Amino acid sequence: MPGSLLLKIKELYMLTKEEKIAYIMLLPAFVLLFSLVGYPLFYSFYLSLVKKQAGQPVTAFVGLANFVNLFKSDTFRLTLQNSLIYTFVAVPLKAILGLVLAVLLSKVARGRRVFRGIILLPWVAPISISTLAWWWMYDPLYSVINWSLIKLGIIKWGIPWLSTTFWARVALITVNVWRGLPFFAVTFLAGLLAIPKDLLESAQIDGAGAFARFFRITLPLLTPLLGVIILYSVVMTIGDFPIVYVLTKGGPMNTTHVFATLAFQEGIATADIARAATIVLFIFPFLAVSSFFQLRVIRKRVGAI
DSSP: HHHHHHHHHHHHHHHOOHHHHHHHHHHHHHHIIIIIHHHHHHHHHHTTTTETTTTTTOEOOOOOHHHHHTTHHHHHHHHHHHHHHHHHHHHHHHHHHHHHHHHHHHHOOHHHHHHHHHHHHHHHHHHHHHHHHHHHHHHHTOOEEEEEEHHHHHHHSSSOOOHHHHHHHHHHHHHHHHHHHHHHHHEEEEEEHOOOOHOOOOOTTOOOOHHHHHHIIIIHHHHHHHHHHHHHHHHHHTTTHHHHHHHHHOOSSSSSOHHHHHHHHHHSSSSOOHHHHHHHTTTHHHHHHHHHHHHHHHHHHHHOO
């Protein structure tokens, strides 16, 4: 270990002037990244191993006891279930609908830029304001969704969107899909436009139909892009906070909590920041392992292409 460290120091000393300048120029970015991401992450790991209240010194080192105690809580087990449902329903819906929307946009000859701008509105709009608009549309007294469905004769009574567990989950997933769909659609559209037309034209000349061209040429070429987007969306969805907090705050009766909202409730309401850090970090190992294997598969796929 000391020998390898000395070798690294020697390599840094042997760098050219341009390479040293490059490292110096990158240093502020590394410092900023560590300050905003690295330090909070390591401090959260530390908090998850101790017993500490907000504003108070550490009282004891408990090791993995905080993680073990989480499973003794019915609320946490329900939150784990909610987070998995929320993620593994919303992400596939965004991927499928985004791909369909991208294919439709690729067929548009005129006004493509206008349609792109309209589709991007949910993504670029401030998430708190747009979620408040959805909260108003779900309101039991003034719900424009219920009013429209009743007027169309689809339902006879208003749906209790945010006051029952099932409909609250449906409402949250709907808003999350609406929010994330533009990102999937525009990214897939860029991938579709990057596919060489010669491949598709050659397949068409050989007699391949539209579905055969899509599933045998288009979709395989989009697989690396699809993997990266899904990985990003899984991380962002399972860690979602503003949509759930603004719409339900984890209710009714803690049945729509996700990790971020439960950690906020534990850290703010009870000031138990050690428990809050444990909740947030609980899913970290699973995300890290899944990310590693998914990126490995993507690299192999790219190499095969």
